[in-house]
Amino acid sequence: MRFHVLTLFPEAFAQPLQFSIVARAVQRGQINIDVADIRDYTHDAHGTADDYQFGGGHGMVMKPEPVFEAAEATLSGYDAVILTTPQGELLTQKLVEELASSPAIAIICGHYAGVDERIAEGLATRPVSIGDYVLTGGELPAMIIIDAVTRLLPGVVGSPESVAxxxxxxxxxxxxxxxxxxxxxxxxxxxxxxxxxxxxxxxxxxxxxxxxxxxxxxxxxxxxxxxxxxxxxxxx
Ligand code: ADE
Structure with missing residues (x-):
């Protein structure tokens, strides 16, 4: 299974996925996790990835251009392009099972007050929420999705009975x-x-x-x- 994460905070993924069962799955080649930095696809000296909302309102919005460019440069052949957002479909074990049956999953981590709707419209195929609460960003939700999907893959957890x-x-x-x-x-x-x-x-x-x-x-x-x-x- 290939996971491909698009994030403004790639460093968030360095440590948490390097222990226990997920780390072992990476070592054994059962999963592969690529992390792309959305900021590498910005075009100004400050690496600006967010901007004010049209129509006014509190909170910044993730701009569409760097996210689309990051996706176009790094993704190909992904069945599901997940967007982590509190506005998405709730992550349940049923959804995890469905995701575990696809060979490759891309995850776009939302940030700030939210993402420009054109990211949801034109890029993401599956907005996913991990629960009815609001986090500061989509990195933890992405890790939760990776963890939950990985443990369902054949041979990752010692005994299939413990998963069933x-x-x-x-x-x-x-x-x-x-x-x-x-x-x-x-x-x-x-x-x-x-x-x-x-x-x-x-x-x-x-x-x-x-x-x-x-x-x-x-x-x-x-x-x-x-x-x-x-x-x-x-x-x-
Ligand atoms: N980003 C912020 N809160 C979130 C949540 N509950 N689920 C997914 N992404 C989020």
């Missing part, structure tokens, strides 16, 4: 996890997990997932695939 069974992928929040020691500062691991009874353990995990989802994300229950047993449990 993870939170949200199943439609429910994940059950609690425990490791050794069995007792820590007076807090104990639920007995059932030490019992070796796989059917009982599965039942306990399913119920904990249901309880958590009901408590923190009841909206997910309307689309999760629930058994009659699940429904009875939720009904109390």
């Amino acid at each position: 069974g993870d939170s949200i992928t199943t439609g429910l929040l994940q059950h609690p996890l425990y490791t050794r020691p069995a007792e820590f500062r007076g807090m104990t691991v639920p007995e059932v997990l030490l019992s070796g009874h796989h059917a009982e353990i599965d039942r306990w995990r399913r119920r904990k997932s249901l309880e958590r989802t009901l408590e923190h994300r009841p909206d997910l229950l309307s689309t999760a695939s629930l058994t009659n047993d699940d429904r009875r449990y939720l009904a109390g």
Whole structure:
């Protein structure tokens, strides 16, 4: 999978993607991350990439010319050209799965109050928001997209089961996890997990997932695939 990022802050990508699973995926050649500096495509001595809004209003707007020029100079054959923006489609595991099936993804990082609409109209094919809050820029959202997509690629995460069974992928929040020691500062691991009874353990995990989802994300229950047993449990 090729990722190509267009950003005003390429240095933001130097460290964060150089550890753990994403770094290993780069080393193994499973992914490739190219970062282009939009400011290299500006034409004045100050490297001006933003300007005032037509019509007035607070905040600067990213100019279209350097972004188009950066894209034209560095991108070819990209299925999805994502624009990170709070105005975009919400990033969900479903969208991550869809993105993971394309061989190459370009990501334009928005900045300032926003980007000139012609970038969204004429260049980006997919505006994406990572959540209903506003960040100072699109670099963290781009890294989140790269991270979430990378872990779905074949062979990136050790066991495929851990990806298939993870939170949200199943439609429910994940059950609690425990490791050794069995007792820590007076807090104990639920007995059932030490019992070796796989059917009982599965039942306990399913119920904990249901309880958590009901408590923190009841909206997910309307689309999760629930058994009659699940429904009875939720009904109390
Ligand atoms: N830029 C600023 N806030 C953002 C968000 N929530 N998602 C994507 N890009 C952003």
